[in-house]
Amino acid sequence: MDVFSTPNPVSSTLQSSHIYGNPNITYCLSFWYLALETEEGATLLVRAHYNN
DSSP states (O other): OOTTOOOHHHHHHHHHHHHTTOHHHHHHHHHHHHHHOOHHHHHHHHHHHHHO
16 A cells, blocks of 8 residues: 555645645545545545535
8 A cells, every 4th residue: 555646636635635724634534545545435535525
């Protein structure tokens, strides 16, 4: 599992969250990305998070 090979949509989301001062979102996405270990799962999680 390579933490640094994050898909671009997730990577940009993590950076944006950090820049705009939302570390909780960053940590949450990081945790779930590692838990899912799949690009598809991570992308769906990001979409679901921002659609709520």
